[in-house]
Amino acid sequence: MHDLRALRADPAGFDADLARRGMEPVSEKVMALDEERRAAQTALQEKQARRNALAKEIGTIKRKMKEAALLETKDVPFAKPEAAANIKDYITQMHNFESGQLEVEAVRLREDMEALETRAQSLDAEVKAVLEVLPNRLDASVPPGPDETANVQVKQWGEPKTFSFTPKQHFELGEAMQQNGQPQMDFATATKLSGARFVLLRGGIARLERALGQFMLDQHVNGHGYTETHVPVLVNEAAMYGTDKLPKFADQSFHTEDDRWLVPTAEVPLTASVMGDILDAAQLPIRMTALSLCFRSEAGSAGRDVRGMLRQHQFEKVEMVSVTTPEESEAEHERMTLCAEKILELLEIPYRRMLLCAGDTGFGAAKTFDLEAWIPGQQAWREISSCSNTKDFQARRMNARYRAPDQKAPVFVHTLNGSGLAVGRTLIAVMENWQNEDGSITVPPVLRPYMDGIERLV
Missing domain, CATH: 1.10.287 (Helix Hairpins)
Known part of the structure; x- marks a missing residue:
C-alpha cells in the first residue's frame, strides 16, 4: 500500500x-x-x-x-x-x-x-x-526497460558443463527411469488423478526431491541463521491482502469454499506472522525459513512450459523471509540473495544473478534479484530463485511496525522475501546438470548424506 x-x-x-x-x-x-x-x-x-x-x-x-x-x-x-x-x-x-x-x-x-x-x-x-492495485515504487537502482530482455546480469558463478553427448531434459530422464515397472517421474498418472500441471514422483527421484528440501532447510537454519518455521498452507484473506497477493492476483490463487486461500508461497504466512504487531527494535531483524507446499493456478500461462515440472499447480519451495528496519533492508536484501546463491554453489550448479528491470519487477517488489540456473536440456538459463525487497509496501498493508528508541511513534518495518530455493526447479537443475550418458543421475556430493550415501540414481 x-x-x-x-x-x-x-x-x-x-x-x-x-x-x-x-x-x-x-x-x-x-x-x-x-x-x-x-x-x-x-x-x-x-x-x-x-x-x-x-x-x-x-x-x-x-x-x-x-x-x-x-x-x-x-x-x-x-x-x-x-x-x-x-x-x-x-x-x-x-x-x-x-x-x-x-x-x-x-x-x-x-x-x-x-x-x-x-x-x-x-x-x-x-x-x-x-x-491497492498499484505496484510498489521502484528503488532508484532498478534499471529501465520494458521486459526481461532489459534485465541486467550482475554476476555469474560457474560455467555451463560441456557434455560428450546431447543432454536430455528432466522429463525425458525421469520418465525413462523405472521403479517397479513405473516411471519415477510420472505425468500421465498425475494427470489422471488431478489434471494437467501435476506430477507424481517415485523411488529415487522422489527421495532426491525430499533430500533437496531438507538440505536447503538445514543450510538456511544452521548456516545462515534463519529460524525454521512450519506454516499452514491455508490462510485467510487478511494474510493474502497484507502480503500484496489480493486483490491483484486473485486469479492466480486457489480459493476454498470456506473463504480461505491456498498459499502461493510460504512468504504469505511467514510475512503475515507479524501482521498488526508493534515489534521492539531489539527483535529485528527477524529471519524465518519454511519448506512448504505452494499452489498456483497459473492463469494466463497456457502453452508455457507445458512439458515437465517447470510450471506446476502444486510444488514445494523453501522460502526465506526477513523483517527488518528501513536502514538495514538494502543490506538484508544482499544477504538474502547470497544465502540463495550458496545453495546453488554447494550443489555445483552454474547460475547467474539478474537485476530485474522496471518492466519485469514484480508487483510488490521495490527491487528484485533473480537467480537463473543453467538447464542443459533446454540450453537455457531458467529462474530458480527470486529475492525481493518490498520495503514498507507490505508492512503498510498489514500494519506491521516497530518501535525505534529515538522515535515516539511506531515506524513501519521493511519486509523481504526470497526463494531458497524452489525445490522442483532445483530438482530439474540437479537432474540435468548431473546426468550421465546412460541416463543415470549422479547425486551431488552435498546431498549424499541425505540419501544414505547413494551416489547414483538409475
Whole structure:
C-alpha cells in the first residue's frame, strides 16, 4: 500500500515511478478523491462539533424549563399574582419554542452527519481501490526497460558443463527411469488423478526431491541463521491482502469454499506472522525459513512450459523471509540473495544473478534479484530463485511496525522475501546438470548424506 502523504507531497514523482513500469499517471485522480474525502471528513467534524454544542444548549433549556415549572408551586414576590402567572407562562412557552427548534436542528444534523459519513467511507473505499492495485515504487537502482530482455546480469558463478553427448531434459530422464515397472517421474498418472500441471514422483527421484528440501532447510537454519518455521498452507484473506497477493492476483490463487486461500508461497504466512504487531527494535531483524507446499493456478500461462515440472499447480519451495528496519533492508536484501546463491554453489550448479528491470519487477517488489540456473536440456538459463525487497509496501498493508528508541511513534518495518530455493526447479537443475550418458543421475556430493550415501540414481 502507498503512503498518501508521500503522494500529496510529490505527485509528479509518484507518477514518474509508475511511468517507469509503463503505467499511466494516477496522482490527479487520487488527489481529487482524497481532497473530496477530506472535505467530507472536515464537514463531518464540524457537524459533530455543532451537534455537541446543541446538546448542551438543549440540556440547559430543559433545566430552565424545570426551574420555571417550580414557580407554579412557590410564592413569587410580584406585585400582582396574575402578573406572576403571565410571566411563568411566557417563560414556559419561550423555552418550549426554543427547545423544539433546537431539537429539529439536532435531527437535521444527525441526518447530515450520516450522509457525510457514508460519503467519506465511500470515497475512502475509492481511494483504497485505486491504491491497492498499484505496484510498489521502484528503488532508484532498478534499471529501465520494458521486459526481461532489459534485465541486467550482475554476476555469474560457474560455467555451463560441456557434455560428450546431447543432454536430455528432466522429463525425458525421469520418465525413462523405472521403479517397479513405473516411471519415477510420472505425468500421465498425475494427470489422471488431478489434471494437467501435476506430477507424481517415485523411488529415487522422489527421495532426491525430499533430500533437496531438507538440505536447503538445514543450510538456511544452521548456516545462515534463519529460524525454521512450519506454516499452514491455508490462510485467510487478511494474510493474502497484507502480503500484496489480493486483490491483484486473485486469479492466480486457489480459493476454498470456506473463504480461505491456498498459499502461493510460504512468504504469505511467514510475512503475515507479524501482521498488526508493534515489534521492539531489539527483535529485528527477524529471519524465518519454511519448506512448504505452494499452489498456483497459473492463469494466463497456457502453452508455457507445458512439458515437465517447470510450471506446476502444486510444488514445494523453501522460502526465506526477513523483517527488518528501513536502514538495514538494502543490506538484508544482499544477504538474502547470497544465502540463495550458496545453495546453488554447494550443489555445483552454474547460475547467474539478474537485476530485474522496471518492466519485469514484480508487483510488490521495490527491487528484485533473480537467480537463473543453467538447464542443459533446454540450453537455457531458467529462474530458480527470486529475492525481493518490498520495503514498507507490505508492512503498510498489514500494519506491521516497530518501535525505534529515538522515535515516539511506531515506524513501519521493511519486509523481504526470497526463494531458497524452489525445490522442483532445483530438482530439474540437479537432474540435468548431473546426468550421465546412460541416463543415470549422479547425486551431488552435498546431498549424499541425505540419501544414505547413494551416489547414483538409475
